[in-house]
Structure formats: C-alpha cells, structure tokens
Amino acid sequence: MKRFPMTVESEQALREELHRRKTVDRARIAEAIAEARELGDLKENAEYHAAREQQSFNEGRVQELEGKLSNAQVIDITTIENTGKVIFGVTVSLINTGTDEEAVYKIVGEDEADIKDGKISxxxxxxxxxxxxxxxxxxxxxxxxxxxxxxxxxxxxx
Known part of the structure; x- marks a missing residue:
C-alpha cells in the first residue's frame, strides 16, 4: 500500500470533516429522508430523491476521507531539526533571479495544494x-x- 505525505494541519482538517459528516450530516440527511417519506408516493417525490442523492454524496465523501486518512503518512515538521534544507512541510522564501520577484511557498501533500494560499504540492x-x-x-x-x-x-x- 502506497503512503501519501500529509501535514498535521491537513490530517486534522480531514478528521474534523469526517467527524462532521458521520455525526451531523448523516443525522440531518436521515431526518430529511424520513420527512420526505411522510409526504407519500416515493416515485414522484422530489424531496425524497434529493435527500437520497445527498445521502449518497455524503457516504461517498466519508469513504474518500477514510481512504485518504488510512493511506496518509502524517509528517510533523515541528519535530524535525531545522537544517536549512528544503523538505516536505517547510515554508520556502524564493527570489526569482531573473525578475527579483519574491515568492513564499509551503510544500505540502497533493490533496492540500492551493496556490492561492501559497501551498504547492x-x-x-x-x-x-x-x-x-x-x-x-x-x-x-x-x-x-x-x-x-x-x-x-x-x-x-x-
């Protein structure tokens, strides 16, 4: 099984989303399905079909999150001595030698990358x-x- 690097912050965010989806969202969706069933004929009940679609999406996301977390290799950069070398999890300040433009990037896992937030894969x-x-x-x-x-x-x- 291949492991994927992940920062501590990303692991925590995924765990929080997983917990929310399993507790809050599941209960809300189950209630919506129950209310829609009370409305009668399920074949032509748009509320029922929408709630079931929400349930399907939520369960798919739960499975995806569980898979990501089980294959994650969480790297806590704060436990690694700062040697000045660029490694996973560090924040790097760069200067483009051609234009003298400065850029700051944090090197993160593939799922965490967000160039607008300064995070690169x-x-x-x-x-x-x-x-x-x-x-x-x-x-x-x-x-x-x-x-x-x-x-x-x-x-x-x-």
Missing part, C-alpha cells in the same frame, strides 16, 4: 526542484516557457 515541478537544496542555493525549474532560476532565501519550519 510536493510533486509539483517547483517543489521537486527545491527538495534537498539549502538556503542560498539556486534551483532551476523547468516551465513551459523555459527554465526559471530561484534562489532560496529562507527555509522556515512552521
């Missing part, structure tokens, strides 16, 4: 180019428009 081209490098090193990232060089300004374990 460990399997992204930028992260792959950065992993193993240290502060002061230059990483070359291959993009569709050509190579881009980034200098690693700072590595933070937060």
């Amino acid at each position: 460990v399997s992204s081209p930028i992260a792959r180019a950065l992993i193993g490098k240290e502060e002061g090193d230059v990483a070359v990232v291959q993009t569709p428009k050509g190579s881009v060089e980034y200098e690693i300004d700072e590595v933070k374990h937060i």
Whole structure:
C-alpha cells in the first residue's frame, strides 16, 4: 500500500470533516429522508430523491476521507531539526533571479495544494526542484516557457 505525505494541519482538517459528516450530516440527511417519506408516493417525490442523492454524496465523501486518512503518512515538521534544507512541510522564501520577484511557498501533500494560499504540492515541478537544496542555493525549474532560476532565501519550519 502506497503512503501519501500529509501535514498535521491537513490530517486534522480531514478528521474534523469526517467527524462532521458521520455525526451531523448523516443525522440531518436521515431526518430529511424520513420527512420526505411522510409526504407519500416515493416515485414522484422530489424531496425524497434529493435527500437520497445527498445521502449518497455524503457516504461517498466519508469513504474518500477514510481512504485518504488510512493511506496518509502524517509528517510533523515541528519535530524535525531545522537544517536549512528544503523538505516536505517547510515554508520556502524564493527570489526569482531573473525578475527579483519574491515568492513564499509551503510544500505540502497533493490533496492540500492551493496556490492561492501559497501551498504547492510536493510533486509539483517547483517543489521537486527545491527538495534537498539549502538556503542560498539556486534551483532551476523547468516551465513551459523555459527554465526559471530561484534562489532560496529562507527555509522556515512552521
């Protein structure tokens, strides 16, 4: 079974969603199904069909969350000594050597990636180019428009 890296924050968020779906959402949906059954003929009962569809979606998401959590390799970056090297879970400050633009990214698991929030997947081209490098090193990232060089300004374990 292949394990997938995940941050502690992401694991906690998935566990909270799973708990909510199993307790709050299941009860709410079961109540909606019961109310819709009381309305009569189930074949032409739109409320019943909508509630059953909600139930199906919720149960599918519960299974998906349980699968992700069972295959997760949770990495707590705070327990790892900060050596200045880029590893999974660190926050990296970069300077584009061509444009002097600064960027800050946190390297996270694939399911956690959100570029708008500054989180990039460990399997992204930028992260792959950065992993193993240290502060002061230059990483070359291959993009569709050509190579881009980034200098690693700072590595933070937060």
